[in-house]
Amino acid sequence: MEFYLGVNMDKDKKVAIVTGANSGVGFEVTKGLLKKDFHVVMACRNLEKANNAKEQILIDLPESNLEVMTIDLSDFESVKTFAREYKSKFQRLDILVNNAGILINKPKKNNPGIEMQFATNHLGHFLLTSLLIELMPDSKTSRVVSLGSLAHKKSEIFFDDINCDLQTKWDTPYAQSKLACLMFADELQRKLKSAGKKIISVSAHPGGTDSGLFEHMPPILMSILRYTFVPIFLHSTENAAKPILKAALDREANGGEYFGPTGLFEMKGSPGIAKRTKYSQREDVAGRLWNISEELIGSTFKLGAL
Numbered sequence: 001m002e003f004y005l006g007v008n009m010d011k012d013k014k015v016a017i018v019t020g021a022n023s024g025v026g027f028e029v030t031k032g033l034l035k036k037d038f039h040v041v042m043a044c045r046n047l048e049k050a051n052n053a054k055e056q057i058l059i060d061l062p063e064s065n066l067e068v069m070t071i072d073l074s075d076f077e078s079v080k081t082f083a084r085e086y087k088s089k090f091q092r093l094d095i096l097v098n099n100a101g102i103l104i105n106k107p108k109k110n111n112p113g114i115e116m117q118f119a120t121n122h123l124g125h126f127l128l129t130s131l132l133i134e135l136m137p138d139s140k141t142s143r144v145v146s147l148g149s150l151a152h153k154k155s156e157i158f159f160d161d162i163n164c165d166l167q168t169k170w171d172t173p174y175a176q177s178k179l180a181c182l183m184f185a186d187e188l189q190r191k192l193k194s195a196g197k198k199i200i201s202v203s204a205h206p207g208g209t210d211s212g213l214f215e216h217m218p219p220i221l222m223s224i225l226r227y228t229f230v231p232i233f234l235h236s237t238e239n240a241a242k243p244i245l246k247a248a249l250d251r252e253a254n255g256g257e258y259f260g261p262t263g264l265f266e267m268k269g270s271p272g273i274a275k276r277t278k279y280s281q282r283e284d285v286a287g288r289l290w291n292i293s294e295e296l297i298g299s300t301f302k303l304g305a306l
């Protein structure tokens with residue numbers, strides 16, 4: 001046994017990071033991984049919320065190895081600090097669940113002036129993965145899991161308008177960011193494969209669940225949805241987490257696969273292979289996205305270090 005982060009931990013115990021673990025899908029994914037005996041790091045931006053969530057989990061799963069560490073995915077310096085601190089405490093990373101996400105209805109940019117949803121949902125995770133992947137054992141059970149969405153079907157990557165300044169629909173920036181998460185997962189898988197690595201990159205979407213994600217939707221739209229759409233078409237966050245857990249844990253999963261609920265309108269139901277647009281499978285677009293992502297984070301994704 002070794003002493004990590006104030007917890008006696010078996011050196012060989014598998015470690016997972018879940019970003020945005022304090023609520024919604026990430027909270028349920030964290031519980032799912034703990035039940036499979038992972039040591040889980042909840043990577044969250046709000047310490048108070050994260051510690052409350054941790055306490056809640058420990059009531060049900062008191063024997064769990066569970067840590068909270070802070071990260072703000074929209075702030076690239078914060079992502080780098082998180083990675084540094086993680087590396088000073090842990091020698092391995094088996095599963096990285098890039099779950100955190102925001103959906104906002106008004107234009108907002110992060111500090112370097114990048115559209116907030118693209119920065120948080122895609123670029124922060126792109127940077128985080130690039131900094132931590134070297135800690136992953138070279139095995140098929142080592143996974144990078146990216147969170148897509150049905151919303152990916154509503155967008156393309158606007159290379160000439162990456163901040164979506166010229167887009168007219170309020171939800172296009174979110175859709176673009178989720179498409180980017182999905183295409184990043186594919187491109188990472190292609191790069192891992194050509195580097196001869198066994199680690200796999202997979203993606204999943206939760207269908208629809210009434211989580212904190214919808215807090216920033218136009219309020220009228222949300223009220224209408226809560227009384228009509230939500231009870232009929234959406235499922236619980238516990239069920240919404242299942243495709244993500246399948247991507248993370250299923251030994252039969254292959255690199256590049258995309259999981260989601262297979263029931264009504266893909267909003268709920270048992271997890272399986274999810275449908276996706278032809279555009280989302282374009283390798284030329286994914287390659288270009290990778291390059292622009294490196295430019296925007298200001299560093300290269302060092303696959304060579306693997």
Ligand SMILES: NC(=O)c1ccc[n+]([C@@H]2O[C@H](COP(=O)([O-])OP(=O)(O)OC[C@H]3O[C@@H](n4cnc5c(N)ncnc54)[C@H](OP(=O)(O)O)[C@@H]3O)[C@@H](O)[C@H]2O)c1
Nearest residue numbers: 020024025045072073074100101147149208209211212213
């Ligand atoms: N709910 C759905 O129907 C649905 C559908 C498709 C895809 N998804 C995807 O599922 C994932 C989880 O969303 P959810 O539905 O569980 O929503 P949620 O309950 O709002 O959870 C999102 C999590 O991300 C965290 N987060 C937001 N911005 C962050 C930042 N800058 N740095 C670090 N953490 C940040 C939030 O932290 P705070 O608590 O501090 O805000 C929260 O923990 C997202 O990637 C979302 O796009 C959800």
